[in-house]
Amino acid sequence: MKLYLDTANVAEIRELSWLVDGVTTNPSLVAREKRPFSEVLGEICGIVRGPVSAEVVALDRDGMIREARELARVAPNVVVKIPMTEAGMQAVQALAREEVHTNVTLVFSANQALLAAKCGATYVSPFVGRIDDAGGDGMGVVAEILPIYRHYGFPTEVIVASVRHPGHVLQAALLGAPIATVPYEVLKKLFGHPLTEAGIARFLKDWQKVPKA
Numbered sequence: 001m002k003l004y005l006d007t008a009n010v011a012e013i014r015e016l017s018w019l020v021d022g023v024t025t026n027p028s029l030v031a032r033e034k035r036p037f038s039e040v041l042g043e044i045c046g047i048v049r050g051p052v053s054a055e056v057v058a059l060d061r062d063g064m065i066r067e068a069r070e071l072a073r074v075a076p077n078v079v080v081k082i083p084m085t086e087a088g089m090q091a092v093q094a095l096a097r098e099e100v101h102t103n104v105t106l107v108f109s110a111n112q113a114l115l116a117a118k119c120g121a122t123y124v125s126p127f128v129g130r131i132d133d134a135g136g137d138g139m140g141v142v143a144e145i146l147p148i149y150r151h152y153g154f155p156t157e158v159i160v161a162s163v164r165h166p167g168h169v170l171q172a173a174l175l176g177a178p179i180a181t182v183p184y185e186v187l188k189k190l191f192g193h194p195l196t197e198a199g200i201a202r203f204l205k206d207w208q209k210v211p212k213a
């Protein structure tokens with residue numbers, strides 16, 4: 001299973017670059033950095049060897065294709081995030097022919113994921129946290145997408161996105177999702193367990209009782 005970091009913060013990416021397999025950004029994450037996007041994207045692509053998702057903001061097919069080509073020129077590991085709309089899927093289809101890698105974003109249903117795969121998306125991002133927030137079952141949608149992709153042999157990879165807590169990562173792993181993109185705070189939580197900390201403290205305390213040679 002691959003773990004991506006869901007952030008545009010260069011310090012967070014640098015700290016966890018030894019662990020993560022890729023990075024996803026979106027316009028809201030980029031806005032937090034208060035720096036020009038091209039500068040941030042170039043820096044991230046220099047730190048991470050794996051795929052780095054960068055989102056278009058145009059909403060029409062030709063505008064998305066134009067922006068996608070510009071983003072793809074920044075570095076060979078750029079993956080262009082395209083929103084799940086009809087125009088977006090037309091753009092994905094055209095970009096697939098040019099071998100530009102795409103990540104279809106804002107996916108909330110298995111049917112949307114089916115269309116993204118049919119159009120040749122490299123990745124599809126179901127937003128599990130936002131589905132849960134709206135009273136749905138985010139991981140249930142992932143559980144629907146995975147067998148559909150297997151059934152038809154679609155090469156599109158599922159990125160479990162909008163991850164809110166370690167439970168989402170665990171469920172993604174149990175379902176066999178190939179990738180989860182995880183915010184910094186959630187990724188850091190995966191290392192910890194209260195019994196690990198208590199165990200270390202007890203071992204260190206007991207170590208003091210061992211006679212020195």
Ligand code: E4P
Pocket residue numbers: 006024025026105125127129130161162163181
């Ligand atoms: C994924 O690619 C998105 O950037 C992200 O996971 C959205 O998460 P949010 O719902 O917490 O904004």
